[in-house]
Amino acid sequence: MKRAVSITLIAVILLLAAAPLVSADAGTTMVVNSSLGLSLREKAGLGQPLVAVMLNGETVTLLQKSIWKQGIEWAKVEFSRYGYTYTGFCAAAYLKSYGGYPEPIDSWDDGEGWKVTSLGGLRLRSGAGLAHYAVRIVPYGTILKPTNAATVVADGYTWRQLKYGGAKVWAAQEMLQHVGGE
Secondary structure (H helix, E strand, O other): OHHHHHHHHHHHHHHHHOOOOOOOOOOOEEEEOOOOOEEEEOOOOOOOOEEEEEOOOOEEEEEEEEEEEOOEEEEEEEEEEOOEEEEEEEEHHHEOOOOOOOOOOOOOOOOOEEEEOOOOOEEEEOOOOOOOOEEEEEOOOOEEEEOOOOOEEEOOEEEEEEEEOOEEEEEEHHHEEEEOOO
C-alpha cells in the first residue's frame, strides 16, 4: 500500500513539474554507466529529492541536456522499469554515449577551483583520511572551491579541504585537477 501511494505521489509531482522541452538531443537513447547506479532527481542539483536510482546498464531516453548546476552538467532523462515511467535529472557524465566533459560555461565563475577527475566520482569526507565518513559522492567534472587550510597527508593520499554546499569537506588531491585562479 505504501509503495503504491509513493509511486502515485511521485507520478503526480512529476506531472505537475513537467515543462515543455526543446532540445536538439531529445529522443537520444543512452545507457547508465555507473556500477553503483545513478541517482535520478526531481530537479537538477545534488540536494534535490531523489526520484529513483537507475541501474548500471539501464537504458534511458534523453529529454533535455546541458543544464549546469553546482559545476555539474545535468541531463533530463526518462526511463521505465516494472511498468512505471520515471522522469528526472541525472549527472550527464554517467551516461555511456556521453561525448566528453566541456568546462562549465554558466555556473563556474572562473575563480580558483579543484575539478574532480575520477571517472567513478569522488567521496567528499568529513576529515582528512579514509577513516572519516563520506559526506557525499560527487561526479566527474564537479568543480569545488578551495579553503585556506593546509593539505594533510594520510592513508597514502594528500587531502585537500574544499567547500561544498556551505560545508567544509576533504578530498584526495590525487583525484582532483586545479582549475582557474593563478
